[in-house]
Amino acid sequence: MSSQIVISGAGPNGLLLACELALAGLSPVVLDKLPGPSEEPKANGLVGQVVRQLDMRGLYHAFGGEDGPPQPTHGWMFAGMPLSFLGIENNPMHVLLLPQPRLVRLLEKRARDLGVDIRWGHELTALRQDDDAVTLTVTTTRGDYRMDAPYLVGADGGRSMVRKAVGIDFPGHTSPVVSRIAHVHLPDELLVPGHGYEIPGLGLLPYGVSRWADGSIMLVPLDPERPLLGTIEYGWTPGSADGPMTLDELRASVFRLLGVELPLEAPRKPGAHALRRLDGTNSRQADRYRAGRVLLLGDAAHVHSPMGGPGLNLGMQDAVNLGWKLAAEMNGWAPAGLLDTYESERYPVGERVMMHSKAQLALTAPGPEVSALRELFGELAAKTEVASHLAGLLAGSDVRYDVGDDHRLSGFMVPDLEFDDGRRVADLLQDARGVLVDATGGAATRVAADWRDRVDAVGGDFDGAAAMLIRPDGYVAWAADTFGADDAAALRAALTRWFAT
Known part of the structure; x- marks a missing residue:
């Protein structure tokens, strides 16, 4: 059986997933029925936490971001109404204006630089799977060919052939x-x-x-x-x-x-x-994101109104969440059930986007009753605590992953911390590996010694927890403000839960 994961769809989500897999040493194949990257204007930029994730991969400036770390935007729109985020502590809303055709070209170049096999003009037309592999039929202008893959990821849009072929419902x-x-x-x-x-x-x-x-x-x-x-x-x-x-x-x-x-x-x-x-x-969401060895990504898993621009933030964060977990499965060290956390973590985020995009549609509908509701909504949105809630909702930062640790940082994307020597936490995640940030003087690093092949331990002082375990997707898996015997045991448990032994 081939060891190459196949991704159907060379849009932003499929290409970013391919890059994530390549960073983990894999050689995915990306299929797309189009003869080349589409020039059709669709999304006009990236909104939300995915901007920070691009920064974690060293792509923020390469993709047009301004000098320095990403800075949160002072405001955004909700149902066409302006929101002000001034005065919000830890504002999570970031924006990077970037037309989708250019984004695809940049991701294609990065993927090819990483050794990804991108096959334009190769359309996935049939598939079947068993316990060991997915068998694919691919159609080109020169004829059909067959290939086997350990996993297939459908990143082929809202009318996903992959989703339909494996019988995943798309209610909504x-x-x-x-x-x-x-x-x-x-x-x-x-x-x-x-x-x-x-x-x-x-x-x-x-x-x-x-x-x-x-x-x-x-x-x-x-x-x-x-x-x-x-x-x-x-x-x-x-x-x-x-x-x-x-x-x-x-x-x-x-x-x-x-x-x-x-x-x-x-x-x-x-x-x-x-x-x-x-x-x-x-407004539709797949009833499951996985059927055996087939997984769904981006619009194949969820579609919604474009109001507020949440689409790429949702789909590309799916890709970063799935990438390291699928790579761990292929590289033989994934803990039991790790791949299933892709759905359990990302499905609720998709539900939140469905909710607020439908709410925005409702708030732009005609009629005097809606006009009155918009007036009331505007009064509420002017309150700092409401604006903060909306910023988290639109950025996708208001869903906390269940990581088995109750520290205030755990389950959320790591703050954009800076070490006393000027290094940033984002700089540590460019290789898409786990990172243990250790401000204990080395005690936490010694606990993590058995995981050094998949977790980088980095010492340094910063204004935050005494130690912090960060997953490859930038989310905190464990943290502690002190580091005693109980904390050491909790760190071992977190390392085992996410990185096995």
Whole structure:
């Protein structure tokens, strides 16, 4: 049997998983039916804790982050309403603006640099599994071929062939909402720099999300030469729009909402431009993330409204959670049940995203009752404790993993700590190995001596716990403020639980 894990889908989630596996010494194969990386504009950036995880792999600056460690954003949006995170202690919300096509190209390069076998134009068309392997049929323009894999990961999107082939249900809800979005050109003479466009017969159409009587309009100048313009209309049933999306269709949608003609045109710069319709908004989650030797990742496991931009944060954190556990299984040292913690840890995070994305859809719906609810929500969100709660919800930091330790840090992503000598904890995680941070003078390091092949012990002084065990995905598995005999025993138990012996 081949020792190569196969990943179906070369989007951001599948490619990041491949990188994680390669860091652990594996050589995964990535299949994708497309002939090459898609230039279709989709997500426009990364929002939440995944930004810090990229920093932990040394990718934050390479992917366009500013100098220094990632800094939390001062605010964000919820259902088109501005949130302020000023004054929040330990603000977890980070943002890295990065168009998805560029993200895919950067991840593809990193994966190839790590030795990953990426096969564009190779479509997974059939599979069967037994207790020992998954047998795959792959279709190319030159014909079909068969390959065996110890594990298959479906990162093949919301219509996942992998999920359907293994019989995993995808329950959920389809909201009767039609969304349209496109890159457009608007007349330069209508531009109000920094604010939006002055539209004849209407007034200012502001940047951001604006709610109108029958729906919402989004205007985002990520690229000033071709701002993104989108509409959301409620009360339409799925199947109400046929054929490919057109600019005339977007013009008509804008007119229904604003009551005036918007002088929009196709972008004048060359390149691939967004032009798509989402007919019905799905909020669905797979009833399980694993069936034998097949696992689901990203949109194959969950789909939701794009409001708030949680998609890549959710899917790419799935990848970092799964990567080290699947690698441990392949490298022969995984403790019993480690791979099952992928679902038990990530499923509740997916549920939280379903909840808040549907809540945002509800809060942008038309009607005076919703207007009153938005006014009340705005009053509540202005309170620091509520803003802090929303920041944790949107960042994905409000779900605590069950790691078997009740220290205040355990189960959460490690704080962005800095040692007295200037080193940062994030710098210690670039190889995707476990890390024991030891400020005890070496006592904790001696306890962990038997795990040195998979856990790096690092001494140093910092403002925090006396010792801390960090998993490869950046989450704290154990910590202690002192280090006596009981703490040493608890550390051994944590090392055994997550890294075996």
